[in-house]
Amino acid sequence: MDSYKCFIAGEWVGATGGGMLPVENPATGEIFAQVPACTAEDARRAIDAAEEARVAWAMLPPIERAGYLYKIAEGLAAERDHFARLLVAEQGKTLDEAGFEVDDTVRYMTYAAEAARRIQGEIFPADAPNEQLYIYRVPYGVTIGICAYNYPLALIGRKLGPALVTGNTMVLKPHEATPVTGVEFCRIVEAAGVPKGVVGLVTGSGADLGQALVEDPRTRLVSVTGSIRAGQAIARAASHNLAALSLELGGNAPFIVLKDADIDAAVEAAVIARFANAGQVCICNESVLVEEAVADEFTDKLLKRAAEVRLADPMRNAGMGPVSTAGSLSRIEELVARAVSSGAEVALGGKRGVGDFARGHYYEPTILLGATGDSPAVAEELFGPVMPIVRIPDYEAALAITNSRPDGLSAYLWTRNPSVYMDAIQRMETGTIFLNKGIVGYIQGYHNGHKQSGLGGEDGIHGIEGYLQKRTVYMKY
Template sequence: MNYYRCFIDGEWTDGSANKRLPVEDPATGESWAEVAVCSTDDVARAIETAAAAQKKWAALTPLARADHIYRICAALADEKDHFARLLVREQGKTLTEAEFEVDDTIRYMTYAAEAARRITGEILPADAPGEQLYIYRAPYGVTIGLCAYNYPLALIGRKVGPALVTGNTMVIKPHEATPVTASEFCRICEKAGLPRGVVNMVNGVGTEVGAALVSHPLTRMVTLTGSIRAGQGVAAAASKNLAALSLELGGKAPFIVLKDADIDAAVEAAAIARYANCGQVCICAESVLVEDAIADEFTDKLMKRVGQVRPGNPMTNAGMGPLTTPGALSRVEDMVARSVAEGGEVVIGGSRPQGAAFERGNWYAPTLVLNAAPHNTLVQEEIFGPVLPVVRVGGWDEALTVANDQPFGLSAYLWTRDAGIYMDAVNRMETGTIFLNKGIVGYVQAYHNGHKLSGLGGEDGTHGLEGYMQKRTVYMKY
């Protein structure tokens, strides 16, 4: 049994809670590691340590801070295979997907380091002579990084990189299902010579450790990737201190296919955008809205493509791995059962895959559900698993109504050759990201954010970087 400690003030600690949290292999259900659990006293020490380290860290030039980030990236690259295999065992994604995640983590952090020369201010004309007015961007101080289980390493890099290059320190709190990767990331920070206290990591349940992190008086900014419910809880807890928030929350991306679409390309994109990472991607295609005129052809081709997605041992690069947690499996099973009771028809999957290899662990077969109405459970609630409902619509206006009637607004897909519909979608779709004739992707220089209940603020690109800085206005008489 492997044992991993928490990381506070540059030291490894068992924590004062005197508890350990088991870590299970999603493919087998077997516990293979344990991590130390932190108490609220440990949380306070981590934040106080981060606050003390932040003054010296912010005093460094952005280029000096970037050099530390580059060294972390180089150390991650040296251990790419180790981290990829760790991700497979801890999270359940296939080895190829895990290798991409390590590369993406390095990409996120490298982009942040490159921004050291792009932190800008503004000079504005003053109203009186002999004066200058300018706006300066300053770090918040102590930031908290709350990470989801679907991308245990990439979400850390996505948050730590921009936080550090802009002069903040960060306390990481990984999801309790995937804490080992975070611990190993801190080992890399130590190996790369990052100053003590600049990055800290605490483990524990979100309602206890996470709440203590968010509500601490020294916490000035919180970045969360998680569910809507988690985001609402964080917003409430942060309100006492008025900490700045960046909340990337749940999504329910519609995949709209109109009659003039490239059907073969849309089918391939829909399959990848639903079953990648076992459907555990916030911007995954969560439902297909296909126009009646092509629904039969599209559905027939989609059934054949989904039938080619084969679950199997993720370490051998099978087509799809398991869900990460038993809770995720239970939720998917319940949602499919409710969908069928509401009229949905399971044509592929709908249960645990057959075979001895799937008797344990969090396995659920790639699933396709037809005849789903807009009010169906699978169309209304975030699935976050390998289940794709198909809804027939009369055309663009009906598809837009179904998409916009939901409280989510993270992403959407639209397949059509009609340029007028393109622009109508840009103007009227209530979502943070629109993929036009494009499959699932995320570029580091773009901006990842949600509308409505899907979040506040955002990550990536220059806009994401700015989210880690506050503005300071200076009136100068000379």
């Protein structure tokens, strides 16, 4: 078993009290590593270091800060295979998917570095002679990055790159189920020569560690990727010191297929958008809403295509890996059972892995027929490899189901009718709409949710701006 330490003030340290947490391989159920069980005292130490480093870091020209990010990206790319295997071991995605995650993290860091010469302010005319009005963009100071378990490395790159290039310091808290790649990432940070305290990382479980990070009066911005419930708890904790928030929270994306859709393309996109990363993507296809006129054709083709997705050892890239945690597996089972009891029918899969896949957190690729808009597996975010099919009479019915949900992260719409998709752009209450397009996330785009799916957002120029606050200067000369 490998034992790791936390990264505080540029030093590798254990937790106060010496506690350790096990890290499980979701494909085998075996404990393969342990990390420090950090306490509120460790959170304070990490913020001490970030606070001490923040002024000197903010005073560096942005292009100098960018130089460190380029070095981190280069170091990560040089160890691509190592990090990919770590991701497979602790998160369960296939080796190919893990390699793509490493590549994305390199892109996030590089994109942030390239933004160094694009940080802009504004000049407005004053109302009096011999005066000038400026609006500057300045860093917040100490920021916190709290990451989910589905993309433990990419989420670090998505948060840390923009935070650092804009002059902030950041303390990272990876999810307790997937902390190893984060710890190893800080080894790359250290090798890049990033000044002590600019980047810190603490590991731990439960709300206590996160609360200590968020409630510290020196914390000025908190960036979170996680569930709606976690985001609500963090928002309450952040209210103590009125820290700024960037909350990228859960969603329940409908995959809407209308009668004039390209059925074959929609089937392929629906399968990939549901079973990628074992369904553990916040913008995954959570349920299909298919118009009655094409429901039989779509369903028949979907069942044949989904049957090709098989459980596999994620290190061998042969199919779909496990879900990441035992809790996720139990929740998926429960939602499927509730959906069946309310009238849905299991047409494919519907149970845990057996044989070689009985030890890990495997759940078969599953299709549910006969579901309705209020079926538990449709109304609640599954975050796993289960695809309910709901027959709808028309576009308006699909829009009503979509907009009735408290969340609004993303939605898919397949139609060739410009009047329909232009209407959806105006009326569909989600942060992202995929029009005749499968699951994707370009770094130059913007990833944000509406309603309970979050505040603020990440990626692109707007993601960079999220780490800057405005300072207005009235100058007389």
